[in-house]
Structure formats: C-alpha cells, structure tokens
Amino acid sequence: ETGVTQTPRHLVMGMTNKKSLKCEQHLGHNAMYWYKQSAKKPLELMFVYNFKEQTENNSVPSRFSPECPNSSHLFLHLHTLQPEDSALYLCASSKDRANTGELFFGEGSRLTVL
C-alpha cells in the first residue's frame, strides 16, 4: 500500500465512450502526475500538477483531459480514444522539496480500447 489509490483497476471501453480514471492520495503531497506505460515501451510522462496547477503537458492529445480539483485528487477524462491508447495508466505523487521529493505510485489502471 503506497498511499496512492487508483480506480478503476481495469477498464474496457469503445472508441466512442467517455470514461474517467481517478487517482487519490492522502499523503499530504502537492505534486501529482499521470504516466502512460505501453507494452514494451518506457514510462511516458503525460501531465504534472503542482498545488492544483498544471505545470506540464507533454504534448498529449486532447482526447485525454486531466482535472485536478485539489491537491489530493487527480482525474484523467477519456473521450474518443484509439486502440493504440490501450496501456497501463499510472498516477504518482510526490512531496515538495522541503522534504525528500520521493515519488509514490498507484497500482495503475489497465485500459483497453476496443
């Protein structure tokens, strides 16, 4: 148990569906991240939020829409995805630099787009 919880753990959706992934942490962290991990590929940073403000968008297609309503919650809204978007989506959070900057990951949401 890392303190970062992702739901759902598994999601199957069609290309015309709208769904959302949720990430929650109660570790008092201020930075939250979305990563994509496709089969046989390295981790790919998607978005970074710091104190609810988006600080990084790594050229992610607009069919992925992040939302960070507060420092404890992060969402990834999915709309009209493509089969190549099937991957493991990982959420992470970290402490600020007044602490160690240690990164904690959730268990991931396995997404399959049909």
Added chain:
Amino acid sequence: KQEVTQIPAALSVPEGENLVLNCSFTDSAIYNLQWFRQDPGKGLTSLLLIQSSQREQTSGRLNASLDKSSGRSTLYIAASQPGDSATYLCAVLPSGGSYIPTFGRGTSLIVHP
C-alpha cells in the same frame, strides 16, 4: 537534457547470486535518485531513495550507491531469490526546482530456482 541509462536491459540468474544493476545519468545536477521495482501489470514500488548529499542507502538485502561526479548509481541485491524477479527502474530528479523525474528504461530481472 538529462538522459538515464540502465544496464543491463535484462538479466537471468540462478537463485542465491549477488547482483549489481547499473544506472547512469548524464547531468550530475540532481536532487535525488530513486530506485523502483515493478511487477508485471502493476505500479512502481519505491525501493530506495538517495538524496544528492548521500552516498548510499540500505534496506534489507538491497544497497544503493550514488556517485554524482561520475553520474552513476548501482543497486546491489544480495542473495537473490525468485521473488526478486521484476523490472527495476531508476529515476533521477533534477536540482533547480523541477518536479519532473527522468526514468531509465529498466532492467528486467529473472531469478530462477
């Protein structure tokens, strides 16, 4: 731009061996370096965190060292067990205020009985 390389990419060893996994980085201006373990289809589990001012950290059979001047970190696994089979990743967080770590591609380890 920071680049992180992990060698070897894959490793298969018999149970009981002592192992060394390598992580090298190109920019020595780092805030910390973190080692993770990832089991198939799961998230990343933090193993060890080394701050830039530290030289090593230990947890059980794991020991991680950091040499900033040469841009290297090693993860030493003593008396390997089949349960150690996983992918091991290192990540470097830069100094200077960025919150974005750079990850290596990982070392895939299989320890067979």
